[in-house]
Amino acid sequence: RDLYGIDDWGSGYFGISDKGTVEVFPFGNKTTSIELAKILEIAAEKKVQTPLIVRFPQILDTQLTRLQNAFRSAMEEFKYDGDLRAVFPFKVNQRKEFIDDLVKSGRKHVYGLEVGTKPELFAALAYDLHPEALFVCNGFKDSHFIELAFDAKKMGKNVVLVIEGTDELKFIINHAKKVGYCVDIGLRAKLYAKGSGMWEKSGGVGSKFGLNSVEMMEALYLLEEAGFKDQLAMIHYHIGSQITEIKRVKNAMKEAARVYAKILKSGFNLRYLNIGGGIGVDYDGSKTSFYVSHNYTMQEFANDVIYIIQDICKEEGCKAPHIVSESGRAVAAYHAVLLTDVREVEKTGGDIEEWKISPNDHKLLADMMTAIKLMNGKNFVEYYHDSLQSRDELFTLFNLGYLEIEERAKTEVLYYELCNKALHFYRQSGMQLEEFDELEKSRFGKYMANFSMFQSIPDVLGIDQLFPVMPITRLNEKAQHHGVIMDLTCDSDGCLDKFVDKRDIKHSLALHIPKSNEPYHIGFFLVGAYQEALGNNHNLFGAVNELIVRISKNGELEAIEEVKGEDVGEILRIMNYRDEDILLGYENQLKRNVLSGAIDQKDCDRIMKKVKGFFSEYPYLLTKSSIEIIG
Numbered sequence: 108r109d110l111y112g113i114d115d116w117g118s119g120y121f122g123i124s125d126k127g128t129v130e131v132f133p134f135g136n137k138t139t140s141i142e143l144a145k146i147l148e149i150a151a152e153k154k155v156q157t158p159l160i161v162r163f164p165q166i167l168d169t170q171l172t173r174l175q176n177a178f179r180s181a182m183e184e185f186k187y188d189g190d191l192r193a194v195f196p197f198k199v200n201q202r203k204e205f206i207d208d209l210v211k212s213g214r215k216h217v218y219g220l221e222v223g224t225k226p227e228l229f230a231a232l233a234y235d236l237h238p239e240a241l242f243v244c245n246g247f248k249d250s251h252f253i254e255l256a257f258d259a260k261k262m263g264k265n266v267v268l269v270i271e272g273t274d275e276l277k278f279i280i281n282h283a284k285k286v287g288y289c290v291d292i293g294l295r296a297k298l299y300a301k302g303s304g305m306w307e308k309s310g311g312v313g314s315k316f317g318l319n320s321v322e323m324m325e326a327l328y329l330l331e332e333a334g335f336k337d338q339l340a341m342i343h344y345h346i347g348s349q350i351t352e353i354k355r356v357k358n359a360m361k362e363a364a365r366v367y368a369k370i371l372k373s374g375f376n377l378r379y380l381n382i383g384g385g386i387g388v389d390y391d392g393s394k395t396s397f398y399v400s401h402n403y404t405m406q407e408f409a410n411d412v413i414y415i416i417q418d419i420c421k422e423e424g425c426k427a428p429h430i431v432s433e434s435g436r437a438v439a440a441y442h443a444v445l446l447t448d449v450r451e452v453e454k455t456g457g458d459i460e461e462w463k464i465s466p467n468d469h470k471l472l473a474d475m476m477t478a479i480k481l482m483n484g485k486n487f488v489e490y491y492h493d494s495l496q497s498r499d500e501l502f503t504l505f506n507l508g509y510l511e512i513e514e515r516a517k518t519e520v521l522y523y524e525l526c527n528k529a530l531h532f533y534r535q536s537g538m539q540l541e542e543f544d545e546l547e548k549s550r551f552g553k554y555m556a557n558f559s560m561f562q563s564i565p566d567v568l569g570i571d572q573l574f575p576v577m578p579i580t581r582l583n584e585k586a587q588h589h590g591v592i593m594d595l596t597c598d599s600d601g602c603l604d605k606f607v608d609k610r611d612i613k614h615s616l617a618l619h620i621p622k623s624n625e626p627y628h629i630g631f632f633l634v635g636a637y638q639e640a641l642g643n644n645h646n647l648f649g650a651v652n653e654l655i656v657r658i659s660k661n662g663e664l665e666a667i668e669e670v671k672g673e674d675v676g677e678i679l680r681i682m683n684y685r686d687e688d689i690l691l692g693y694e695n696q697l698k699r700n701v702l703s704g705a706i707d708q709k710d711c712d713r714i715m716k717k718v719k720g721f722f723s724e725y726p727y728l729l730t731k732s733s734i735e736i737i738g
């Protein structure tokens with residue numbers, strides 16, 4: 108049943124029920140579960156259409172606790188002197204509903220926030236975190252950013268301004284002298300050590316970020332000269348997101364711990380070592396160094412970090428720092444599932460029995476029919492090539508006007524049948540022929556899904572990210588078809604044809620034939636990190652509807668909150684359209700038609716009423732269930 112590897116990538120949060128449906132375990136164990144199909148039933152009752160993001164705040168809470176526990180148990184094991192002050196990087200998921208829940212869950216862990224821009228800082232400071240939680244400010248800063256951080260200190264916030272360049276530092280020092288106090292300062296180190304995987308460029312000497320040793324020395328000199336040695340609180344580094352290999356984590360840790368210890372020993376009052384983000388998510392469930400996986404567990408990551416820092420600080424004879432982790436992907440990815448309905452659209456071929464070859468048809472059609480009948484395991488390559496040529500000649504004859512449209516249709520039916528047979532013998536042969544592999548790929552069913560890849564899973568288009576995708580019902584039935592998934596955009600890029608398959612990539616997904624009387628739903632999993640912030644409005648598709656599903660510890664559905672997606676009017680307004688201009692445009696044209704007698708006033712009024720209602724329309728397709736509801 109588990110064709111899709113759910114037990115491997117689900118991390119204890121997702122599984123398949125006896126009924127053959129996907130179920131969610133919000134606490135990461137089997138004690139409590141809810142079926143995704145049940146959530147869709149509730150969505151239909153509430154008239155919430157797909158595509159739909161379902162958020163599970165309990166998964167977020169559990170995953171955050173897993174991260175905290177991993178570091179805390181490592182600290183206990185190695186009798187570590189320092190504490191943990193993890194922060195969540197705002198950019199990983201800035202949706203208000205998400206951050207609200209994260210902040211609630213984070214209080215018990217003294218969890219803070221990391222920001223990289225002025226608007227992120229502005230939004231983050233409105234949250235009343237635990238008084239000891241950190242606000243780490245990375246990224247490039249202007250005077251307004253820095254002044255806001257100083258004001259935040261006045262509000263009692265634990266702000267650390269992490270310096271990306273010495274000019275920034277000069278501004279901070281001048282400002283501090285002017286106002287008579289200073290925030291805590293951090294230095295981002297440009298390490299020689301690099302990460303691994305897709306974001307390797309974030310680390311290493313060529314990285315865009317951080318201070319090299321010469322710049323670092325200059326920064327230390329500036330601080331000392333200004334009498335701000337005590338204000339230098341943090342050393343920070345980040346070697347990239349989704350680090351795939353643990354050895355890269357260890358190398359970076361050794362280098363950074365040494366930088367920390369040397370600066371501390373030269374008389375600065377360092378307290379925090381910020382190890383950045385980078386803990387991977389095992390999207391394909393392979394637990395390897397493949398680019399959508401990682402070859403370590405969260406516990407191994409934490410153990411290595413803590414052990415190395417402890418060891419180096421002992422060697423250098425200095426106090427161990429508080430550890431700041433900025434891992435965001437590993438905290439956020441699991442909590443969100445995107446659900447949508449899928450229909451198979453493209454019909455290829457036809458019933459060969461219905462398309463009899465008649466004596467009047469062109470001889471090449473009869474040749475193709477004979478090839479189909481006589482094809483076997485020995486001759487299939489040759490017969491396939493001959494028939495390919497017949498097909499091309501028949502198409503040329505049609506273009507020159509020698510064939511009727513019916514003969515063109517017969518050519519397509521025969522060719523389709525011939526490919527079926529040739530592929531059947533190819534699969535049996537055990538041969539490896541590129542031509543037939545390509546033929547196989549070209550014939551996967553095309554399933555049209557009611558969503559936009561540009562809006563909901565932009566990383567697939569931008570960086571070849573893979574997410575687990577699977578049907579959420581009918582998992583006790585054999586999925587006999589292989590398909591690719593096309594989205595609604597008028598763009599050939601909007602086609603999902605790469606799927607996770609333990610350290611490899613599958614080019615099709617096993618799917619069922621949708622039934623005419625019920626919607627067929629698929630889920631995109633582990634989409635809670637980065638996707639929502641990066642999605643765009645290509646083709647005027649906007650943010651999708653959301654349901655936030657809260658489950659109590661004893662398995663009861665406590666609440667389902669609805670967050671409406673963007674409607675047509677909202678998206679048009681983002682693109683500078685004004686409602687009144689649109690209405691006027693329709694009105695003028697309709698009036699002209701009434702005046703000319705092309706339509707009567709009744710039609711005009713009816714159309715105008717519809718037009719007004721369209722501003723609040725969901726831009727995605729009406730699904731089968733919503734057509735019933737709306738109808």
Ligand code: PLP
Pocket residue numbers: 196199221245345347348349383384385386433434435436437
């Ligand atoms: N910290 C910094 C400075 C980053 O640039 C990033 C993202 O690349 C993160 C933390 C979060 O990384 P991740 O989500 O992979 O844990």
